[in-house]
Amino acid sequence: MAKREADQPRPWYIENPNKHDEVSLCNICRHIDFNFLFQHALRANHVRIELGLLRDIVMKDSCAFCRLVAHAISVTYKINLVEILKNEAKDTICELINEAKQTHDNKRVYVLEVRIFSDGGAIDSEFDSSARIHCLGDERNPKPTEGRLVSQYQAEMSLLKKWLHTCENVHPSSDSSPGNRAMADSFLRVIDVQRQCIVKAPRMCRYMALSYVWGGPQELQLTKKTHLELERPNGLSTDDTRLPRTITDAMLLVSRFDERYLWVDSLCIIQDDAENKHDQIALMDVIYQNAILTIVAVSGKNAGAGLPGMRAGSRNVLQHIEHIQGLALVNSLITPSYSIDQSVWNARAWTYQEWKLSRRVLLVADEQISFKCDHVSCWEDEIEPEFRSSETNPGYEARSWALDRDYSPDRLPLKGQINFHMYGQAVEAYTPRSLSFASDALNAFSGMMNYLRPIMRGGYAYGLPETELDHALLWQPMGLIMRRKHPDSGSAMFPSWTWAGWVGSVAYLFADVFSEITWWATDNEGFSSEDYRYPKACRHQNAGKWEHKHAEFWHYYVHSDEPDTFHLHPTASEIERSPRLRIDTASGKLRFWALSASFSITGDHNIFTYVGNTESCADGSHIVCLLSIFDHEGVLAGTVRVPGPIASDLAKMRHEFILLSRTRLDSKNLYEQDPLKIEKQSLANWSLDHIPPKITHDDTASDSSQPEFAFDHKRYDAEKLFCVYNVMLVEWKEGVAYRLGLGLIHIDAFHQAFPEKKLIVLG
Numbered sequence: 001m002a003k004r005e006a007d008q009p010r011p012w013y014i015e016n017p018n019k020h021d022e023v024s025l026c027n028i029c030r031h032i033d034f035n036f037l038f039q040h041a042l043r044a045n046h047v048r049i050e051l052g053l054l055r056d057i058v059m060k061d062s063c064a065f066c067r068l069v070a071h072a073i074s075v076t077y078k079i080n081l082v083e084i085l086k087n088e089a090k091d092t093i094c095e096l097i098n099e100a101k102q103t104h105d106n107k108r109v110y111v112l113e114v115r116i117f118s119d120g121g122a123i124d125s126e127f128d129s130s131a132r133i134h135c136l137g138d139e140r141n142p143k144p145t146e147g148r149l150v151s152q153y154q155a156e157m158s159l160l161k162k163w164l165h166t167c168e169n170v171h172p173s174s175d176s177s178p179g180n181r182a183m184a185d186s187f188l189r190v191i192d193v194q195r196q197c198i199v200k201a202p203r204m205c206r207y208m209a210l211s212y213v214w215g216g217p218q219e220l221q222l223t224k225k226t227h228l229e230l231e232r233p234n235g236l237s238t239d240d241t242r243l244p245r246t247i248t249d250a251m252l253l254v255s256r257f258d259e260r261y262l263w264v265d266s267l268c269i270i271q272d273d274a275e276n277k278h279d280q281i282a283l284m285d286v287i288y289q290n291a292i293l294t295i296v297a298v299s300g301k302n303a304g305a306g307l308p309g310m311r312a313g314s315r316n317v318l319q320h321i322e323h324i325q326g327l328a329l330v331n332s333l334i335t336p337s338y339s340i341d342q343s344v345w346n347a348r349a350w351t352y353q354e355w356k357l358s359r360r361v362l363l364v365a366d367e368q369i370s371f372k373c374d375h376v377s378c379w380e381d382e383i384e385p386e387f388r389s390s391e392t393n394p395g396y397e398a399r400s401w402a403l404d405r406d407y408s409p410d411r412l413p414l415k416g417q418i419n420f421h422m423y424g425q426a427v428e429a430y431t432p433r434s435l436s437f438a439s440d441a442l443n444a445f446s447g448m449m450n451y452l453r454p455i456m457r458g459g460y461a462y463g464l465p466e467t468e469l470d471h472a473l474l475w476q477p478m479g480l481i482m483r484r485k486h487p488d489s490g491s492a493m494f495p496s497w498t499w500a501g502w503v504g505s506v507a508y509l510f511a512d513v514f515s516e517i518t519w520w521a522t523d524n525e526g527f528s529s530e531d532y533r534y535p536k537a538c539r540h541q542n543a544g545k546w547e548h549k550h551a552e553f554w555h556y557y558v559h560s561d562e563p564d565t566f567h568l569h570p571t572a573s574e575i576e577r578s579p580r581l582r583i584d585t586a587s588g589k590l591r592f593w594a595l596s597a598s599f600s601i602t603g604d605h606n607i608f609t610y611v612g613n614t615e616s617c618a619d620g621s622h623i624v625c626l627l628s629i630f631d632h633e634g635v636l637a638g639t640v641r642v643p644g645p646i647a648s649d650l651a652k653m654r655h656e657f658i659l660l661s662r663t664r665l666d667s668k669n670l671y672e673q674d675p676l677k678i679e680k681q682s683l684a685n686w687s688l689d690h691i692p693p694k695i696t697h698d699d700t701a702s703d704s705s706q707p708e709f710a711f712d713h714k715r716y717d718a719e720k721l722f723c724v725y726n727v728m729l730v731e732w733k734e735g736v737a738y739r740l741g742l743g744l745i746h747i748d749a750f751h752q753a754f755p756e757k758k759l760i761v762l763g
Contacts (some may be wrong), residue, residue: 012036021368026063028052034325037098038110038135054092064322068112071320072331083731089695092118132332135385146426147330150314150380152317155309155369157256162377163371164293167360171375187279190261193251196233197268198222207261209291211354213345216301218534221271249310250295255299263287284447285357288442294358298365301344307364315366324434333381339365349433353447356412418556419455420468424508432505438484438493439498457571461583462498467571469581470515470529470661474726476742479645480623482731495588496739497762512555514662520582520591520759538572546570589736590762597755599637600630602652603714622648631749636712638745657727657745658760664722716746725750736763
């Protein structure tokens with residue numbers, strides 16, 4: 001009945017069940033002490049109570065708990081119990097555990113989880129959650145995290161209002177107004193839900209915002225032609241059939257919150273006015289940060305789907321109650337995380353910044369509505385914790401009140417994390433998402449760039465932060481990527497050196513990187529990345545203000561005036577920097593001096609991986625190829641990561657590689673000193689004129705494919721500190737180089753190839 005050690009006690013086991021349990025529960029469930037399970041931990045002793053085969057549980061209709069388990073599984077996994085009875089769950093075993101949750105006063109409460117183990121069948125492996133069962137709370141004396149009955153056909157508005165109003169009153173930090181509020185007010189249009197028309201936002205406007213999926217052209221939009229009509233009272237009547245149901249439901253919701261204004265992109269931006277559209281897109285961060293609440297339409301594939309629960313009969317919530325051992329037990333509803341993961345909304349590029357920049361979100365899904373702010377998460381099917389303020393309760397920290405139920409839509413923190421790491425996380429989360437228009441690749445990320453600009457201390461070059469441009473060039477494909485092209489002309493829409501120039505998921509390898517390029521200023525002058533970030537004049541003025549620090553794996557720098565802001569490198573403010581990166585904004589050409597050398601690519605694949613996981617290339621399927629790089633003697637000198645379609649077309653010959661920066665192979669914290677000083681020390685006795693002697697090479701014992709090395713470690717020394725270069729594989733067309741891939745080459749191998757310093761024009 002339970003997986004346990006032979007001598008392990010079973011405090012949850014009832015040896016002699018009472019007569020009522022014998023009648024209402026099956027032979028397995030009558031021996032379970034449910035009162036114990038809701039008060040004491042099982043998992044600490046790794047105990048799992050075996051309930052039996054799913055098929056048998058479904059058939060035991062006379063057992064109250066089996067009925068509840070069957071219903072919970074049906075709701076959570078969206079499967080028909082009739083299908084289970086047919087033939088799908090013969091070997092599917094159900095086990096019961098309890099999951100501990102911690103309240104604000106550090107007390108533990110428990111919820112039951114039904115875990116399912118199967119070799120196949122009706123249970124869909126894509127579900128990453130368990131069927132949960134709550135002890136139903138008493139609304140007259142509610143206890144945090146107890147279950148709650150959810151209104152079946154329409155959301156309970158008083159509960160939603162309670163979440164927002166309590167947060168506003170208790171969490172003053174959540175109610176601060178970041179961003180340039182005055183600028184937003186001067187440009188902003190909003191929907192007046194009382195007058196049902198579009199108006200200019202009043203000063204310090206209190207408004208909600210809508211995040212949703214268009215799903216195609218919208219019949220009714222704000223344009224130069226329609227703006228007069230839509231600005232008249234009742235010009236946006238909720239009875240107008242041209243208005244999508246999601247927008248009319250959002251207007252209804254705002255009104256029920258006793259609020260007046262709503263911001264919706266299709267109706268608050270003049271869609272055929274390029275200047276207005278540009279100005280509004282540039283303010284996306286301000287618009288969503290200043291909204292008192294962002295309504296997220298999780299469900300549906302288009303704007304006509306509506307908001308489930310806003311109107312009577314617009315949803316059908318399935319909960320089941322059973323009374324067992326004096327407890328009222330009820331199944332939990334599908335978690336918000338699963339609803340979001342499976343949604344079209346979560347796959348769209350524009351919604352990423354809407355989600356991450358919002359101070360508070362109301363997630364409206366088919367299954368239930370949930371609320372999230374920086375301090376707490378709430379769900380309809382669970383009694384929310386007492387809202388507390390970190391300002392009035394020192395030492396209080398926001399936490400997830402239901403463990404893995406928290407999808408964490410928190411804004412990226414501007415403090416306490418390394419600035420470039422936060423940028424990299426945003427890029428990694430954004431790039432897998434889809435766009436209707438290829439030209440929006442940067443527009444849909446502009447709010448995030450503006451949000452991060454203060455800590456990056458600079459602008460962006462086609463989406464890459466200028467103050468860390470040498471590092472930002474090192475993005476790597478994490479799956480199939482291809483050039484982003486104009487749908488009509490077929491021409492590339494963005495430079496090859498930016499992730500925005502490619503469709504597909506990318507990521508960054510976070511490691512110490514030391515730039516080896518010189519940015520072009522004039523034909524005879526240039527400057528280093530260090531000089532650009534932190535001009536020498538600033539170093540004298542800020543002497544002693546920058547401090548090097550390190551965490552377990554990372555090095556970073558803090559300025560004494562901003563001790564909570566972590567910088568990848570010491571960086572002066574924008575107004576203190578005089579050099580400017582010379583980027584042709586029209587053509588996207590980036591100019592710098594760098595060393596260039598040629599190496600052979602034969603098409604051989606290397607099993608070394610140094611960022612993320614890559615599907616192995618087999619059976620003619622090439623997603624991302626890890627190609628071996630060979631020196632002039634045919635010895636493995638490095639590895640380059642190339643998109644599959646490009647790798648398939650690469651000729652087996654010598655190709656040009658541009659040296660970008662120097663780095664190390666592993667992510668171990670090998671030292672506590674300032675890496676800039678360490679790197680300079682490692683180069684003190686090493687120059688381009690002195691190439692270290694080769695390590696003795698044994699042709700018969702050469703091992704060029706060990707996964708911990710990107711090169712033949714019997715020929716090239718892997719023990720050197722910062723022993724590899726980040727290199728870019730390029731092809732030249734009419735005097736312009738274009739990125740094909742990014743890789744690593746051992747520093748000795750690179751210099752033995754007699755590299756040439758040249759002016760690179762990267763397009």
